Amino acid sequence: xxxxxxxxxxxxxxxxxxxxxxxxxxxxxxxxxxxxxxxxxxxxxxxxxxxxxxxxxxxxxxxxxxxxxxxxxxxxxxxxxxxxxxxxxxxxxxxxxxxxxxxxxxxxxxxxxxxxxxxxxxxxxxxxxxxxxxxxxxxxxxxxxxxxxxxxxxxxxxxxxxxxxxxxxxxxxxxxxxxxxxxxxxxxxxxxxxxxxxxxx
Numbered sequence: 001x002x003x004x005x006x007x008x009x010x011x012x013x014x015x016x017x018x019x020x021x022x023x024x025x026x027x028x029x030x031x032x033x034x035x036x037x038x039x040x041x042x043x044x045x046x047x048x049x050x051x052x053x054x055x056x057x058x059x060x061x062x063x064x065x066x067x068x069x070x071x072x073x074x075x076x077x078x079x080x081x082x083x084x085x086x087x088x089x090x091x092x093x094x095x096x097x098x099x100x101x102x103x104x105x106x107x108x109x110x111x112x113x114x115x116x117x118x119x120x121x122x123x124x125x126x127x128x129x130x131x132x133x134x135x136x137x138x139x140x141x142x143x144x145x146x147x148x149x150x151x152x153x154x155x156x157x158x159x160x161x162x163x164x165x166x167x168x169x170x171x172x173x174x175x176x177x178x179x180x181x182x183x184x185x186x187x188x189x190x191x192x193x194x195x196x197x198x199x200x201x
Contacts, residue, residue, distance in 0.1 A: 012128065013055065015039045016109035017047040017073065018062040018090065023113070027060065030117045031124075044068030051081050058124055059083065063091035063102065071105045086127035088120070 014031055018024040021043045028038050039054060041047040044065045051059065059077065063070040070089060077083040089107040091098065099118050144157045144189045154161040 012057040012123070013037045013039065015041065015047065015050055015059045017041045017044070017054045017060065017065070017070070019043065019064075020062070021079070023090075026117065026119065029201060031121065034121060042066075044070065044073040047073050048076055048081075051077055056083070056085060058086040058088070058128055060088050060090060060120070061107070063098075071101060073100070074105045074107055082184050086124065087128070088123055088190050090115070132166070148192060 001004075012035070014036045016024060016027055016031070016038055017040075018027065021042075024040065024042065026066065028040060032038050036197050039050055039056065041050050044067050047059075047061070047065075048068075061070050061074055061077075065073065070091070074087055074089065077087065086108045087106060088109045088111055089102045090113060091102070092113045094112045102110050108127055111120060146155045147153075
C-alpha cells in the first residue's frame with residue numbers, strides 16, 4: 001500500500017450497511033485490515049440509528065436491504081441526519097436507471113456486485129480525499145493549537161485538550177479552514193508586494 005492510501009485510511013470511521021453476511025464479512029475484514037474503523041448494520045433501520053448516533057467519515061450502503069430500500073436509507077442520511085460525507089452504494093442492479101436513481105438519492109458512487117475490494121478501497125480514498133482535505137494532513141498547527149491527525153490528539157500551548165471524537169471532528173475542519181484562509185491572505189500580501197516592486201522598478 002502506498003503512503004497516500006495509508007494516510008487517508010488511518011483512523012477513518014466507516015459505516016458498512018450490508019445484509020449479505022459473506023459479503024459484509026469480506027468487506028469488513030478488508031477495510032479493517034487497512035486501517036479503517038468499521039461500524040456495521042445489516043438492516044436499514046439499524047443503519048439509520050447508527051448514522052444518527054455516531055460520526056462517520058463515509059458510508060458503504062447496500063441498495064437491497066431486507067427491511068428498507070437502500071435508496072430510502074440514503075435519502076434519510078442526506079435529509080434527516082444531514083450526513084455530508086461520501087456514500088458508496090453497493091448493488092446487483094446495473095441498469096442506467098438504477099444508477100441514476102442512486103445518484104439522485106444522494107449517493108456519490110455506485111459499485112456493482114460482484115466488485116473488487118481494492119476498487120472499493122480506492123473509491124473510498126478518492127471520495128474522502130475530495131470531501132475532506134484534512135485527511136491528507138498529518139499535523140495541523142494554528143497558533144498555539146496543534147492537532148495530530150494520526151493520534152487524534154489536540155494540544156494548546158503544549159497542554160493536552162480533552163475532546164470527544166465528535167468534538168475533535170468539529171474542531172479539525174474549522175482549524176483547517178482558518179489555516180487555508182491565513183495562507184490565502186499571506187499569498188495575496190506577497191502578490192501585492194511583488195506588484196509594488198514591479199511598479200516601482
